[in-house]
Amino acid sequence: MPKPYVIIVSAASIDGRIASKTGYSRLSCPFDLRRLHEVRASVDAIMVGANTVINDDPSLTPRYVKAIRNPIRVVIDGKLRIPLTAKVVTNKEAPTIIVTTEQADRNKIAQLMNMSVEVWVMGKERINLKDVLERLFMEKNVKRVLVEGGGHLNWELIKEGLVDEIRLTISPYVFGAGTSFIEGEGYPTTIEGPRLRLKSVNICECGQEVILNYIVEGD
Ligand SMILES: NC(=O)c1ccc[n+]([C@@H]2O[C@H](COP(=O)([O-])OP(=O)(O)OC[C@H]3O[C@@H](n4cnc5c(N)ncnc54)[C@H](O)[C@@H]3O)[C@@H](O)[C@H]2O)c1
Numbered sequence: 358m359p360k361p362y363v364i365i366v367s368a369a370s371i372d373g374r375i376a377s378k379t380g381y382s383r384l385s386c387p388f389d390l391r392r393l394h395e396v397r398a399s400v401d402a403i404m405v406g407a408n409t410v411i412n413d414d415p416s417l418t419p420r421y422v423k424a425i426r427n428p429i430r431v432v433i434d435g436k437l438r439i440p441l442t443a444k445v446v447t448n449k450e451a452p453t454i455i456v457t458t459e460q461a462d463r464n465k466i467a468q469l470m471n472m473s474v475e476v477w478v479m480g481k482e483r484i485n486l487k488d489v490l491e492r493l494f495m496e497k498n499v500k501r502v503l504v505e506g507g508g509h510l511n512w513e514l515i516k517e518g519l520v521d522e523i524r525l526t527i528s529p530y531v532f533g534a535g536t537s538f539i540e541g542e543g544y545p546t547t548i549e550g551p552r553l554r555l556k557s558v559n560i561c562e563c564g565q566e567v568i569l570n571y572i573v574e575g576d
């Protein structure tokens with residue numbers, strides 16, 4: 358079954374954290390944010406995990422650049438925890454699909470559908486992300502997906518071998534604790550993880566950030 362090309366874009370502190378222990382996550386400089394919005398404008402869908410919506414309340418629109426259309430917003434939320442007041446629900450500039458499971462509150466699903474949000478119930482407790490990507494491809498003609506974290510969603514996708522490319526900005530900060538770029542049960546050695554090929558290294562226009570671009574070549 359075909360699946361879309363999947364790119365993870367994130368910004369991390371030099372110790373690999375995408376958020377501090379209190380959930381602070383503003384790491385990218387304005388040039389890097391503009392680059393992020395350029396990627397947003399180039400994809401058909403933007404995927405995020407539930408915690409990213411709960412902590413950051415992003416709108417996920419490519420508003421810093423001229424875009425011909427707004428990509429579909431896809432929220433992976435197994436327990437349907439995101440609030441009805443989240444911008445991905447209330448802001449109507451782009452369509453939103455919330456993917457959840459049978460654990461979700463039925464009333465909340467109905468409320469979201471009344472607010473013109475599409476809700477996909479996929480699975481009993483966990484969402485199979487390969488199925489989600491294939492469904493996006495087949496039903497919504499989604500050929501390219503930008504994943505904007507967070508760490509747990511990044512891990513789930515990497516673990517399943519669903520990521521094609523990683524663009525990681527290293528910002529000049531240290532958190533010492535918090536959410537890692539990839540946050541999960543982890544690999545015991547370098548053998549078990551995916552093979553990455555460095556495609557490019559660039560210094561941001563701000564002069565303080567390094568942008569690493571890796572192609573994921575498989576296990
Ligand atoms: N600096 C950056 O580039 C950046 C980018 C994105 C997010 N963040 C930060 O990352 C933090 C959030 O990251 P996180 O790792 O805590 O959470 P996350 O955003 O990855 O969301 C995790 C949640 O998504 C749901 N989920 C993911 N996969 C699932 C599956 N297969 N089945 C069912 N449910 C699933 C679950 O509810 C899970 O608890 C926030 O603080 C945010 O600010 C930073």
Ligand SMILES: Nc1nc(=O)c(N)c(NC[C@H](O)[C@H](O)[C@H](O)COP(=O)(O)O)[nH]1
Binds near residue numbers: 413414
């Ligand atoms: N590349 C990147 N650098 C950051 O410093 C940061 N915090 C994020 N985080 C991704 C996450 O999805 C955020 O919530 C959105 O960057 C905010 O999105 P909006 O502009 O509100 O749409 N991503």
